[in-house]
Amino acid sequence: MQIAQNSVAAFHYTLTDDQGQVIDSSAGRDPLTYLHGSGQIVPGLEKQMEGRSAGDKFSAEVAPEEGYGVHHPELMQEVPREAFQGVEDIQPGMQFQGRGPQGEINVTVTRVENDKVFIDGNHPLAGKTLHFAIEVADVRAASAEELQHGHVHGAGGHHH
Structure with missing residues (x-):
């Protein structure tokens, strides 16, 4: 079976x-399982998964526009330390959830200077070309329940 819309890969x-x-790898873990066509993996990789079968091994290069997006300088801001109430030791690399114009946003602290905290609301991989080495482990048809819910269920189904 080939990977296509509404298949589980x-x-x-x-x-x-x-x-x-290496940024990330599934080595030593279970394979990543997703419902094809549901937007659960970056668009550029999902496009390159189309038509593949179990056992296929391939390399995929994904441009920022088809990955985690381009880097947006306007998402880098300086905020007062008081904005982090209840957090005493703020360090670069720490991640927080905040509120932006489009709702919830995850931010990463890039540096701290006295009473100023510099944050970046871009995804850590924004602006980067992604290089994947892929091995397709399994492809199957999605169940009616998975299609209805829009995601993959494990053995025995899924209980909401």
């Missing part, structure tokens, strides 16, 4: 940056 992956540094 499971795959192993290694994600690297332009320098070949």
